[in-house]
Amino acid sequence: MDIFDYHAQKSMESSRPLAERMRPRDLTEFIGQAHVVGDEALIRRAIEKDQIFSMILWGPPGCGKTTLAKIIAGETDSYFTHFSAVLAGVKEIRAVIEEARNQRKLYRKKTVLFVDEIHRFNKSQQDAFLHHVESGLITLIGATTENPSFEVIAPLLSRCRVITLNMLSEDEIGAIITGALEDRQRGLGQANLVLDQDAFAYLVRIADGDARVALNGLEITASVVATEQDRSGDTEITRIALDRIESALQEKALLYDKTGEEHYNLISALHKSLRGSDPDAALYWLMRMLEAGEDPLYIARRMVRFASEDVGNADPRALGVALDAMEAFKFIGRPEGELALVQAAVYLATAPKSNSIYKAYKKVQVDIKQSGALPVPMHIRNAPTGLMRDLGYAKGYKYAHEYPEAYTPQEYLPDKLKGRKYYHPPGRGYEKTIKERLDRWREMRDGADDDKRK
Secondary structure (H helix, E strand, C coil): CCHHHHHHHHHHHHHCCHHHHCCCCCCCCCCCCHHHHCCCCHHHHHHHCCCCCCEEEECCCCCCHHHHHHHHHHHCCCEEEEEECCCCCHHHHHHHHHHHHHHHHHHCCCEEEEEECHHHCCHHHHHHHHHHHHHCCEEEEEEECCCHHHHCCHHHHHCCEEEECCCCCHHHHHHHHHHHHHCCCCCCHHHCEEECHHHHHHHHHHHCCCHHHHHHHHHHHHHHHHHHHHHHCCCCCEEECHHHHHHHHCCCCCCCCCCCHHHHHHHHHHHHHHHCCCHHHHHHHHHHHHHCCCCHHHHHHHHHHHHHHHHHHHCCHHHHHHHHHHHHHHHHCCCCCHHHHHHHHHHHHHCCCCCHHHHHHHHHHHHHHHHCCCCCCHHHCCCCCHHHHHCCCCCCCCCHHHCHHHCCCCCCCCHHHCCCCCCCCCCCCCHHHHHHHHHHHHHHHHHHHHHHHC
């Protein structure tokens, strides 16, 4: 390589995005996912023994799926080819299969085919892989953010091992940012940048577990600082404060600590606003949390809990609405999916309220702790054998469907808890109907008990 080629290559390298330049080259540089790449973990052992297998890497954006696929190919001296399910079709798949045959015949190399967003392949495209994965001609590594059991056809799924990758932790994102700041060849080490503690924490937080987002944010900030340095001629160490990152990214960091008091204060405010049937306040606290970088799925889980604890059977649809909102967010992602959470919050806030399910749950817990494992009454035990029937199992059981309204008075609780009433629905929402029905049934049962005593 002459000097002109050298400088051209250096120029091309520096023009690549920071996230691409800092992509780990081997497992020693790979951060996170210790459960699959740590010492004695599955993928590390497969690489060391040169026994890689077809797999589907399932995990959130920016957790290292593409990087891991490239490392697997590189460390096993395989031919690596990569294309996106969004752009490629059966024609491109056939071309890859032909190239894999050439690599094996001419160079004795295995082919690792990495398919990004494999869930976007239709059935015919996925079918095109089947025979060649099974024959071992290609080692398929698919990447997806969606549940592969829903998105990948069963025959292909059965030939691949699903590897679940986790969202990167804040410590892992921090380590990635630190590495980029210190690396003088591929990173920003020569720029002499130092992030203030709150600025560093902000960059980690807005990344939300996505290494690419973290490095893109750092690169934008560094580029703004570099422009300012050029104007001033300053080449000393540059400290970057929170307001400079905010200015560079054109965002404002809200006061929020996802592990501290403010985290619990805000979720408490949201919960109490929902319970108090105030949709306006609920929306405010919901958006405060989302804008501050809270995990939307944490909020969704809390709303699912709220639907049972504070709405319950006053509106049985509330639980479905909360679950649908969570699934919608998983399907769409940010920011569009946030609207589903907003819709659910308004529904929950305006639904009739009842905590009778929660109160019944707590009462049952107390009785179980105090009474222990009480025996099942004989008449409601199953009796699949003659011996069990002879012992009295199922004797005297009344089959409800043989009676008017499919109900007949009968005791189902253990003898020691006979007559206990845990669930007391108020006359609100759908529980008004439930209460009327239960009152009638309980009256029939109490009457039957009186007849027995006579």
